[in-house]
Amino acid sequence: MSALIGLDWGTSNLRAMLMDGSGKVLESRSRPWGIRQLPDGGYAGALAAITAGWPDLPRLAAGMVGSRNGWREVPYLNLPATVGDVALALHRGIDGASLAIVPGLRNPRGPDVMRGEETQVIGLIATHQALTATVVLPGTHSKWVSVRDGNMVDFRTMMTGELYGLLRQYSILGAGIATDTTAFDQPAFVDGVRSARDSGAAGALSRLFATRARMLDGALAPASVPDYLSGLLIGEEFRAMRAAELLTTDAPIWLIGDEALCARYRLAASEFSIIAAPAIHDTAAAGLWHLANAAGLLGSPLLNAFSVSGVRP
Amino acid sequence: MSALIGLDWGTSNLRAMLMDGSGKVLESRSRPWGIRQLPDGGYAGALAAITAGWPDLPRLAAGMVGSRNGWREVPYLNLPATVGDVALALHRGIDGASLAIVPGLRNPRGPDVMRGEETQVIGLIATHQALTATVVLPGTHSKWVSVRDGNMVDFRTMMTGELYGLLRQYSILGAGIATDTTAFDQPAFVDGVRSARDSGAAGALSRLFATRARMLDGALAPASVPDYLSGLLIGEEFRAMRAAELLTTDAPIWLIGDEALCARYRLAASEFSIIAAPAIHDTAAAGLWHLANAAGLLGSPLLNAFSVSGVRP
Structure with a gap:
């Protein structure tokens, strides 16, 4: 029986997952309704439309929907924070009380922030008891999260994807290069990774003009050039995160994200003599379900009918 | 008596300087006729127009005019190269034999390249016997040049100005911030410099999202934000160049370039406990004259009349 509607609500996309009482995803829907491009009807309209026909269940959302420019600004929770702390800090009572939003995390060291990725990492932690690992979520703003004994203790953001896009599209290095290349140029990528790796403490910016x-x-x-630049910037992530002690020899690397992108990170890891675990595509559903369960949010259509009227069993 | 027409011919600008036999600039003209925006008549037309009314003298040009996309591709001269080596490698015989172009320099370490800045550095060397210094030319592509006993022994490019422009204009950090701020926010700039300086071997990219x-x-x-980003990126130059040993304690820093930009670099230097010499605005004329003199190119209107007809005295 269905028990939760999980929502992964980011800047450019909204994904809704109908889950049962064990966390299994029964149905998933996706719309291009990120917080920057809402349909008519705004947040409430988007939520109603994407869950149309589904039972009236508790709903838990993670991602930029809780940012300053989102539906409701949910304050960041400072590290150190256990998974239980996150569950306790769910922001409830939105959209006629049926919606809760997961808080993002803030790292006072840096400072640094994330929204949405914490739920992915929690999904991984939930299924790996007492996990100790560096969890990497590659992307526009890649997150490196240090997990020790099942808790997130540190994280850092590298703006790799965004920098790559800017350099590729606008810089003297990438502008003017045809965009119709399709095949992955692995030797060029690896050359870029090695250039960053071998740049020492000076770092890859000192090799960019090369x-x-x-x-x-x-x-x-x-x-x-595009794959060389990609390698240089991803290699810089590994170099910098090793220097910042987010990447250590005593914890394995786990990758969460897009398959092709994670494959690049696995290649880069091997150039740093690190074996990354096979990539996991997505752990948002597991994270949302785990948090909802820990927070006592899981319901059934029947139970939820009570909760909507304000009477919880 | 005039003896040389020096040309500083870059990507977006052309500057012509009429100089006498001692290197003194008698008259200077500037037009927006860089190699990317030539007037009708192309290179020869631009040269004729900007020198209109001047005596028929030997002409020596430095900058992107000698690049692959310039008037004539002049091969880079590899380091190590003395000033005399550069003078010997002037590429002569362009535009009816009256024009020579200074070769750019290539650093096999890196690899790295420059075109135009070598002439600026030679201008500084020419007026400072046995100069030992780190010469910094801030800009879109900042150059750090290690000079030892009057010779250029190493250099590195940092794409600071270009990166700043991209981050300021297009990134999540800078896009959307009003562009009409005018006053220099020195505290924000210094904060940025310190953030880069204190980033250790991880480097400033690991602090960018902060x-x-x-x-x-x-x-x-x-x-x-703009001045904070400026400080972070300029601070990263100092941090990285110190790690790459372009910036050392045994050689002072000389700055050549735009006054306001050099003032930022002097501020950054002080945060790294380095006293930079007062900035020099421009040494291109001195460099061009020194190279022309060393190459026996200096002429007079009369002598040049002979050389044009193929008979050198």
Whole structure:
């Protein structure tokens, strides 16, 4: 029997998952209704439309929906925070009391923030008892999360995806290079990773212009520049996160995210003599269900009918 | 008596300087005729127009005019190269034999390249016997040049100005911030420099997203973000160049370039406990004259009349 509607509500996308009492996803729907491009009817309209026909269940959302520009600003929870702390800090009572939002996390060191990724990491923790790992969520703003004995103790954001996009589209290095290349140029990517790895404490920004010099030398074909840049920036993540002690030899790496992107990170990891675990595509549903369960939010259509009227059994 | 026409011919600008036999600039003209925006008549037309009315003298040009997309591709000269080596490698015989172009320099370490800045550095070396210094030319692509006993022995490019522009204009950090702020926010700039300086071997890219977190915290006002980012990226130059041993304690720093930009670098230097010499606005004329003199290029209108007809005295 269905027990929860989980929502992964980001900047550009809204995903709704109907889950049963064991956390199994019974049905999943996705719409391009991120907080920057809501349909007519706004947040409430989007939520009603994407859950149309589903039972009237408790709903738990994670992601940018809880940001300052989202439906309701939910304050960040500061590290150190256990999974139980996050469950206790769910922001309830939205949309006629049926919606709760997961708080993002704030790392006073940095400072740094995340919204949405904490739920993915919690999904991983929930299914791996006393996990100790560095969890990497590659993307526009890649997150490196240090998990010790099942708790998130540190994290750092690297703006790798965004920097790559800017350099690729607008910079002297990438602008003007045809965008119709399709195949992954693995040798160029690995060259970029190694250049970052071998840049020492100076770091990859001190090697960025070498991309141009290599092109002028004829050592790097223009068509290879995008994957070389990708390797340089992803390699810089590993180099910098090792220096910042987010990447350590005593904890394995787990990757969560898009398969092709995670494959690049696994390649980069091997250049740093690290074996990353096979990537996991998505743990949002597991995280949402785990938090809802810990917070006593799981309901049934019947129970929920009571809760909507204000009477909880 | 005039003896040389020096040309500083870059991507977006062309500057012509009429100089006498001692290197003194008698007249200077500037037009927005960089190699990307030539007037009708192309290179030869631009050169004729900007030198209209001047005596028929030898002409020496430095900058992107000698690049692959310039008037004539002049091969880079590899380091190590003395000033005499550069003078010997002037590429002569362009535009009816009256124009020579200074070769750019290539650093096999990196690899890295420069075109135009070598002439600025030579201008500084020419007026400072046996100079030992780190010469910094801030800009879109900042150059850090290690000079030892009057010779350029190493250099590195940091794409600071270009990265700043991209982050300011397009990124989540800078996009949407009003562009009409005018006053220099020195405290924000210094905060950025310190953040980069204190980032250790991880480097400033690991602190970039903290800009966002600080804004969300209310600790950094949106209007302060541009100068904070400027400080972070310029601070990263100093941090990285110190790690790469371009910045050392045994050689002073000389700055060549735009006054306001150099003032930022002097501020950043002081945060790294380094006293930079007062900035020099421009040494291109001195460099061009020194190279022309060393190459025996200096002429007079009369001598040049002979050389044009193929008969050198």
